[in-house]
Amino acid sequence: MLSRLSAGALKKAxxxxxxxxxxxxxxxxxxxxxxxxTKASAESFIASRTALVTASAVAVGSVAWYTHLYGSLPFLGxxxxxxxxxxxxxxxxxxWSHKGLLDTFDHASIRRGYQVYREVCAACHSLDRIAxxxxxxxxxxxxxxxxxxxxVEYTDGPxxxxxxxxxxxxxxxxxxxxxxxxxxxxxxxxxxxxPDLSLIIKARHGGADYLFSLLTGYIDPPAGVEIREGxxxxxxxxxxxxxxxxxxxxxxxxxxxxxxxxxxxxxxxxTTFLSWAAEPEHxxxxxxxxxxxxxxxxxxxxxxxxxxxKWGPIKNRRILYNPPDTTGKSH
Amino acid sequence: xxFASTAYNAVFRRxxxxxxxxxxxxxxxxxxxxxxxxxxxxYWNKGKQWKDIRHRYVQEE
Numbered sequence: 271m272l273s274r275l276s277a278g279a280l281k282k283a284x285x286x287x288x289x290x291x292x293x294x295x296x297x298x299x300x301x302x303x304x305x306x307x308t309k310a311s312a313e314s315f316i317a318s319r320t321a322l323v324t325a326s327a328v329a330v331g332s333v334a335w336y337t338h339l340y341g342s343l344p345f346l347g348x349x350x351x352x353x354x355x356x357x358x359x360x361x362x363x364x365x366w367s368h369k370g371l372l373d374t375f376d377h378a379s380i381r382r383g384y385q386v387y388r389e390v391c392a393a394c395h396s397l398d399r400i401a402x403x404x405x406x407x408x409x410x411x412x413x414x415x416x417x418x419x420x421x422v423e424y425t426d427g428p429x430x431x432x433x434x435x436x437x438x439x440x441x442x443x444x445x446x447x448x449x450x451x452x453x454x455x456x457x458x459x460x461x462x463x464x465p466d467l468s469l470i471i472k473a474r475h476g477g478a479d480y481l482f483s484l485l486t487g488y489i490d491p492p493a494g495v496e497i498r499e500g501x502x503x504x505x506x507x508x509x510x511x512x513x514x515x516x517x518x519x520x521x522x523x524x525x526x527x528x529x530x531x532x533x534x535x536x537x538x539x540x541t542t543f544l545s546w547a548a549e550p551e552h553x554x555x556x557x558x559x560x561x562x563x564x565x566x567x568x569x570x571x572x573x574x575x576x577x578x579x580k581w582g583p584i585k586n587r588r589i590l591y592n593p594p595d596t597t598g599k600s601h
Numbered sequence: 602x603x604f605a606s607t608a609y610n611a612v613f614r615r616x617x618x619x620x621x622x623x624x625x626x627x628x629x630x631x632x633x634x635x636x637x638x639x640x641x642x643x644y645w646n647k648g649k650q651w652k653d654i655r656h657r658y659v660q661e662e
């Protein structure tokens with residue numbers, strides 16, 4: 271057993287042992303030899319006062335940080351006088367045509383959705399971040415969009431006399447809003463501001479599912495729910511009371527491709543259109559995603575192979591120790 | 602002549618030829634990869650993209 275220890279340890283143990291009485295010699299020697307390398311020389315840091323102070327400071331600090339961040343102490347339950355209906359009903363997950371990892375938008379649906387937006391939603395909702403040119407090559411031809419833009423008058427200028435003038439719209443103009451400013455929008459809608467729809471899909475929990483559910487989810491208020499005059503009940507809207515009335519009814523618009531304009535068809539189309547408006551780069555993005563996954567997985571496989579190739583000899587080598595021939599020599 | 606020596610004489614022998622073949626290969630791969638992925642993407646999304654429905658609305662002169 272002692273043969274595995276170094277000569278120094280043996281020597282140390284022997285010198286320590288000689289100063290003690292012979293009855294303790296054996297036990298003392300083996301203990302000091304066994305723990306010679308593992309016993310801490312000084313008091314360990316874990317048991318120190320510094321460690322205690324540091325740990326306490328970290329604990330107090332993290333609790334204070336949590337409280338500052340979330341406004342309540344961690345691990346303590348709270349009681350709220352609220353109801354789930356205040357959060358709004360969670361929408362169903364619908365099988366959108368652009369839902370899959372590789373799926374583009376259904377552009378025929380975007381075109382129909384634009385028609386619904388223009389004929390229905392645009393009466394109250396703006397679409398500030400979409401320009402006419404954005405529709406070109408997505409849902410309409412350039413000639414169609416140019417004709418649509420020319421129907422709208424835009425204020426431009428100043429001209430040589432320093433006066434503003436009216437001109438027909440161009441492809442580079444942004445979609446006109448229904449109201450000149452927010453105050454006018456509120457005044458016309460009983461104090462409620464119809465939100466801009468450019469990014470509405472990204473701006474609402476549930477996204478497209480929420481919007482579709484909201485547009486098709488208008489029902490009579492259940493017993494016990496009071497809805498004020500001028501408000502409407504929609505279980506998907508947080509709080510239930512929404513200023514926007516139900517606007518989509520069967521046959522409201524007439525699609526030029528002959529699709530029956532049912533309520534759910536129009537809601538689906540306008541939701542697809544607004545999904546595109548919120549994410550115009552969507553189709554291109556998914557195509558780049560395919561490319562990136564192929565390239566990066568190939569590179570990853572290559573790097574794994576090269577690592578194994580380079581490490582193979584190192585991992586598989588065998589280290590042999592040939593002790594020098596000491597027979598016939600004295601220690 | 603084996604494939605290895607053919608490849609050596611054609612590509613690797615001169616550094617200028619080797620670097621040129623790397624650049625040319627990257628260019629060709631870039632185009633080929635893009636064409637291949639686009640072909641698959643268009644097949645997967647048949648009938649949904651604008652290029653599939655454009656003919657319904659465009660007026661040819």
